[in-house]
Amino acid sequence: MASAANANLNAVRETMDVLLEISRLLNTGLDMESLSICVRLCEQGINPEALSAVIKELRKASESLKVRKLSPNTVT
């Protein structure tokens, strides 16, 4: 029972490793945690197209936020 759960856990870890490697290869910019969230979402049948769009938008938003924070003096 325990060994079966263990094997399962191993398999999951291995899968995640492989995925992370692919993600790195493709230069997606996802870290381990985001990736695992994404994988879980995908497994629940969410449209990957939409998900990728959301991630891109989120990045854009945070980026522009940072930009604004970095350069408040240039505006005024």
Added chain:
Amino acid sequence: MATLDQKSPNVLLQSLCCRITGKSEAEVAHQFQYAVRVIGSNYAPTIERDEFLVSEKIKKELLKQRREADTALFSELHRKLQTQSVLKQRWSVLYLLLSLAEDPRKPSSRVGNYGALFAQALPRDAHSTPFYCTRPQSLALGYGERSVGLSATVGSSGISSLGVYTLNGPTPTPQSLLAGHPPQSAAGGGQPLGSRLAWTLPANCSPSSALAMPATRQPLVPSAPSTRVVRSHRDGEVSEAALVRDILYVFQGIDGKFIKMSAQENCYKIDGKVALCKSLRDTSSRLAELGWLHNKVRKYTDARSLDRAFGLVGQSFCAALHQELKEYYRLLSVLHSQLQVEDEQGVTTCTETSLTLRRLLVWMYDPKVRLKTLAALVDFCQGRKGGELASAVHSYGKTGDPQMRALVQHILSLVSHPILNFLYRWIYDGELEDTYHEFFVASDPNVKTDRLWHDKYSLRKSMIPSFFTMDQARKVLLIGKSINFLHQVCHDRTPPGKITPVSKSVDTPKDAAELLTDLEGAFQGKIDAAYFDTSKYLLDVLNRNYLLLEHLQAMRRYLLLGQGDFIRHLMDLLKPELVRPATTLYQHNLTGILETAVRATNAQYDNAEILKRLDVRLLECMSHYLRVFNFLWRAKRMEYTLTDIWKGQMCNAKLLKTMPELSGVLHQCHILASEMVHFIHQMQYYITFEVLECSWDELWNNVQRAQDLDHIIAAHEVFLDTIISRCLLDNNSRSLLNQLRAIFDQIIEFQSAQDSLYRSALEELTLRLQYEERKRQREEEGQWGVTAEQEAEEKKRIQEFQETIPKLRSQLRVLAHLYQSIVQHFLVLLMTSYDESLRFLSFRLDFNEHYRARDPRLRASLGANRGRRPSNI
């Protein structure tokens, strides 16, 4: 699966948002909401769910980046992944990674993808409603931002709102923008109008480019001077952007901020108080016309689409208008989205593609023409329905402008679709399902079946669409009427499909459109085919089962006295009845006599069906036939009477030779009788040959040639009319008929006069013979033949008889004189008759100019007035 616990997607999404933006849950509420919406609205993936395809794409992507080693590495990893059974949606994960992939050599191009996404999201909501929901940019948009372009005080708010855009705006990098134009507000004030025009009138002016615009948007043209902002900095003047926004609302019939519906002038007007340069004011009022047109069309459809009594054709018309309006709204939504995008890009976008009034003017030109046509149609169709409406639409299709024609044709095909449906139901099934009285065939439910052919169905002239000819409409009416006649009167239960092969009916408006383009060809052909088949079938049924032609012939033979032996025999039998007064005639006696006549003559060989209908009817049934029959019967009876007169003369001539004192009277009688015989013979000849036979031949030919029941009915009516007018029974020849009647009366009088003459002459003759006989008898007995007393008595009686002769003579002379004067008058009337055959009759009656010699009137009319139409007599 143990670690992939089943948290709800929302929770996962929220943690993803936090993770990527690096903020707390409260801070990312906006983003989270947006994410939920996007994912919710894009639930079904648009791509192939094929892992192999996705992996191939990844490899291609890597190869494109010239990373062959990495490609190999990916293949290896992918193979490893396939051995694991943890993931069920491998393609999905791989696809996600692929779409997030970036070329490491091109740093931070993460923003380029939005156009495609926008283009994909647009068609879903391409309506007039605002569409903030699915657009990625709307993530953090507040409503406050929308007022940027509207307010006249942008001067102060412009800069502060700048930051808000750039937070979410896809393209701009604010540093470069602001660095490039630090003195923007100062320098822009003097921007000349001309250069602004130059910027705003680029090459791509067609409306279709508006659709493509969001995708092809340039990130930024830094050197472009932002005239929009410039204008808004002028004090008191409304910016063009604000006007554009207003105009877009006005297009939908909503009052804008500056442009409002003016009730008393019935048009959209710019608020007079708003300071605005004249050209802008001009342009916007020209654009605002669209709003007015839109309102007009909209008002019509709104008012009518729920009105059920408006009928199917009207509903189709409304639907067609709606379709056009929908197209219009689609265009407006595209314009709106364009405006939206510009708002988000804010001050920076005075690019070649931004919305200006002038550009709108160009783009909206075609829609305006369309709306104008629609509004004109709506005006013209006000208060019309059914076929009338279709006619109205059709009349608008007669234009030289191909675009207008296409538009009207399209509407017409929709509008005429229900009419064609009615039509096919009618000509193939004979059914009329026209609840709202839109079809051009009307049915009167109060008419019973015996008047079905004549009165039940009629044409509604106003409802005949103008693209049908009157002839076609009449044929259509006839086809359905024939079918109904067959069903209800003939009780013929043949399914309509067997009478005429039903061609495909119109199922879609497209079929209707095709038919409309070929009205002369296919449509006419269809109607003709149905017409011929149905009419032919009806005539066949009438001839075969109902012996129509035989009945016609029977009427000719029995009612119009065509069957000579029968009529003669009937008259022989009826002679004792006919001399009695009319009140003593009884139907049962007459029926018996008729039966006898039928059995004794050739009529017995006639069809039983017809003989069944031979019956005695006193003064009822078909009035036309009755009148003609009466006339013919009377003429026939005169002939018969004269025959009797002649017979009496022949029989008595020899007997009365012994009475020389009578010879003068008898001679008078003979002359008068032959005059009458001549007259009646000519009359009979005229009636039989010139009137009856000729008309009958014509009728028979027409009936043989007839294509439908109406033709037969018409031919029969013509036949009856001709007979009636030629037999002097119509109103025009009433005086002629009176003369003729008087002549007939004279004949009867003459008959009775001659009868009494013969009676007294024969009596006298027998008395004389008896006297002679007695004288001889006594002489044989050896007595005196006569005594003086007897002789005196005899002499006295002879004397008395001879004294009556001059009285008789004078009576006859009066009779003859009267008769001749009537005939002369009749001849005068004939001479002046309009009918040629009647004038010929007068020649025959007076062939030896006997009457002409006597009557100066005849001489005058024969000479001077011949051939003229003397209306003065």
